[in-house]
Structures are given as structure tokens and as C-alpha cells.
Amino acid sequence: xxxxxxxxxxxxxxxxxxxxxxxxxxxxxxxxxxxxxxxxxxxxxxxxxxxxxxxxxxxxxxxxxxxxxxxxxxxxxxxxxxxxxxxxxxxxxxxxxxxxxxxxxxxxxxxxxxxxxxxxxxxxxxxxxxxxxxxxxxxxxxxxxxxxxxxxxxxxxxxxxxxxxxxxxxxxxxxxxxxxxxxxxxxxxxxxxxxxxxxxxxxxxxxxxxxxxxxxxxxxxxxxxxxxxxxxxxxxxxxxxxxxxxxxxxxxxxxxxxxxxxxxxxxxxxxxxxxxxxxxxxxxxxxxxxxxxxxxxxxxxxxxxxxxxxxxx
Numbered sequence: 001x002x003x004x005x006x007x008x009x010x011x012x013x014x015x016x017x018x019x020x021x022x023x024x025x026x027x028x029x030x031x032x033x034x035x036x037x038x039x040x041x042x043x044x045x046x047x048x049x050x051x052x053x054x055x056x057x058x059x060x061x062x063x064x065x066x067x068x069x070x071x072x073x074x075x076x077x078x079x080x081x082x083x084x085x086x087x088x089x090x091x092x093x094x095x096x097x098x099x100x101x102x103x104x105x106x107x108x109x110x111x112x113x114x115x116x117x118x119x120x121x122x123x124x125x126x127x128x129x130x131x132x133x134x135x136x137x138x139x140x141x142x143x144x145x146x147x148x149x150x151x152x153x154x155x156x157x158x159x160x161x162x163x164x165x166x167x168x169x170x171x172x173x174x175x176x177x178x179x180x181x182x183x184x185x186x187x188x189x190x191x192x193x194x195x196x197x198x199x200x201x202x203x204x205x206x207x208x209x210x211x212x213x214x215x216x217x218x219x220x221x222x223x224x225x226x227x228x229x230x231x232x233x234x235x236x237x238x239x240x241x242x243x244x245x246x247x248x249x250x251x252x253x254x255x256x257x258x259x260x261x262x263x264x265x266x267x268x269x270x271x272x273x274x275x276x277x278x279x280x281x282x283x284x285x286x287x288x289x290x291x292x293x294x295x296x297x298x299x300x301x302x303x304x305x306x307x308x309x310x311x312x313x
Contacts, residue, residue: 003165003186008090010170013081014270025082028075031282035071038285039064045298052294055133056122056236059115060288060295062142063243066111067281070104073097074277078174094176095157101277102178103153105251106199108280109207110145112247115240116214117141122236124221152199159192173273204251211244239291243284250276 013021042064046052077097080086089097121132156178163185171180182192215237222234253272289295 003167005164006091006166006169008088008169009094009176009181011077011081011087011089011174011176012170012172012270013087013174021082025079028078028082028278031278032071032075032079035067035075035281035285038289039068039071039281041299042285042288042295043068045295045302049298052298055118055129055138056115057294058138059111059118060292062145063108063111063115063284064288066104066108067284070101070108070277071281073100073104074175081174089176091161094171094181095160098160098176098178098181099153099157101175102156102199103149106149106153106203107145108247109204110148112240112244113207113210113214114141114145116211116244119237119240120214120218123218148203152203155195156199159195163187163189163192172270175273175277177273204248208248215241239287242287242291243280246280246283246287250279 014024043061046057046061046064074097077086077089118133122129125132160178160181163182165186166184167186168184171177171184173180178192179196182189182196185192218237250272253276289299
């Protein structure tokens with residue numbers, strides 16, 4: 001095994017499907033357009049409608065903005081690989097992309113916790129909802145999410161940067177992830193492994209516990225309500241539950257596969273990696289647009305106004 005210093009990494013498309021990479025770019029750009037349109041539409045609807053400036057929709061605004069940034073961080077470079085065969089990425093660009101992917105993922109996890117807390121307060125303590133989730137509290141939650149994400153994820157690219165020698169420069173994903181890049185190093189990566197596991201447990205692990213506890217308390221409250229109230233309470237949580245599942249299932253799968261698969265099932269980690277990063281920005285706007293009555297009504301009103309203006313012109 002030859003160990004050497006490197007100045008760049010080489011990103012992959014889909015292994016064993018090199019002949020189809022060009023055609024795979026078309027569904028990818030469709031996903032990117034859907035992500036940009038869907039998330040931008042929800043952002044605009046929340047911004048221009050004063051009655052949606054409530055905690056639930058402020059947190060949705062945060063989630064949508066994170067999804068928009070995450071799509072922009074990953075999809076354009078993937079298109080460059082599929083369509084223009086631009087596979088090389090400089091070391092500095094790789095660790096920069098690595099930071100933003102992990103940072104935005106941590107922020108998204110935190111926002112999902114905030115949304116779970118919002119639903120818990122709305123259903124379990126409705127009379128005190130506006131007092132508990134006031135502007136000051138929301139601001140503190142937002143700052144805590146951002147600071148935690150930055151503080152937790154800044155060490156990841158630094159831990160990669162400290163590694164001096166590498167046995168390979170080929171990454172099997174179409175973007176840079178800490179858990180994959182560290183495996184290409186020649187020297188000991190125990191610190192990387194320990195810190196990576198710590199971050200998964202400290203951020204995503206604790207967040208999943210908070211979300212689970214929130215919903216256990218919600219279920220406990222809902223079963224004590226009359227039928228109509230129960231159904232209304234559950235319906236307000238449906239979109240959030242879907243968003244949580246879309247985020248956490250691929251994340252857990254990706255973490256497990258990277259550490260324990262050992263190539264028993266080829267390309268499984270690539271499948272989980274792509275689902276983990278590409279699906280939430282595309283699917284979340286559809287879920288919230290359809291499942292959230294206020295967003296759907298505002299969207300229909302907006303489309304009606306646009307249609308009326310086009311007809312008048």
C-alpha cells in the first residue's frame with residue numbers, strides 16, 4: 001500500500017453505472033428544480049402572509065431554508081459529475097463542503113426537535129402556547145440550534161485536515177462526508193471514529209430521544225381528548241412525523257452501513273447517502289404543502305391570483 005499526501009479528492013457518480021451517469025443527471029436536475037421551487041414557494045408563502053408568522057410556521061421556515069441550502073450544497077456539484085465528468089474536488093473545497101453538509105444536517109435535526117416541542121406545547125399546553133413560545137424563546141432556540149451545529153461540526157473537517165498521508169483519493173459518494181474521507185487515511189483514525197460517534201449520539205441521538213418523548217407525551221394527552229379533538233391534534237403532527245422519518249431513517253442507515261457493512265452489499269452506503277441528502281429537500285415541501293391546511297390554502301390563493309392576472313393580461 002502506497003501512502004502519499006494529496007491536494008484533491010476524486011468524487012464518484014454511481015459505481016458500475018458509469019454509462020448511465022449522463023442520463024441519471026436528468027432525474028437529478030428535476031429533483032433540484034423541485035427542491036428549489038417547492039422550498040422557495042413555502043418560504044414566500046410564510047413571508048408574505050402575516051397570519052402565518054406563528055411559531056409552527058417560523059420553525060417550518062427554518063426547516064425549509066435548511067433544505068434549500070442543503071440542496072444547493074450538494075446537487076449542483078453532482079450534476080457536474082454526471083453531465084461534465086468534473087470529478088476532481090480540491091482538498092479545501094472538499095472539507096468546506098463536508099462542514100456545510102454536516103452542519104446543515106445538525107441544524108435540520110435541531111429544527112425537527114423544535115417543531116416537536118412546538119406540537120407538544122400546542123397540544124398539551126394550548127392555553128399557554130403563546131406565552132411559552134414567544135419571540136424571545138424562538139430566538140433562543142434558533143441561536144442554540146445554530147451554535148450547537150457549528151460547535152459540533154467544525155472539528156470534523158479539522159480532524160480530516162490533520163491527517164497527513166492517504167492511501168487513496170477516490171471517494172465513492174458524489175460529495176464529501178467525514179465518515180468516508182477518514183477511511184482513506186493511512187494513519188490512525190481512532191480520534192475521527194470516536195468523535196464521529198460522539199456527534200451522532202450527542203446531536204442526532206439526543207434529538208431523536210427528545211422527539212420520541214415529545215410524541216409519547218402528545219399521544220398520552222391526545223388519547224384523553226374527545227374523538228374530534230384527538231383527530232385534529234393528530235392531523236397537525238402528521239407532516240412533522242413524515243419529515244422526521246424521512247430524515248432519521250436514511251441517517252441511521254448511512255451511519256450503520258459506513259461502520260458495519262464492510263462491502264457485503266455493494267453500493268448500499270451510496271444508496272443511503274443519496275436518500276439521506278437528496279430526498280428531504282424534495283419531499284418536505286410536498287408533505288407540508290399537502291398536509292398543512294394553512295399552507296395549502298395560501299398556495300391555492302396565490303395560484304388563483306396568478307391565474308387571474310394572466311387571464312387579465
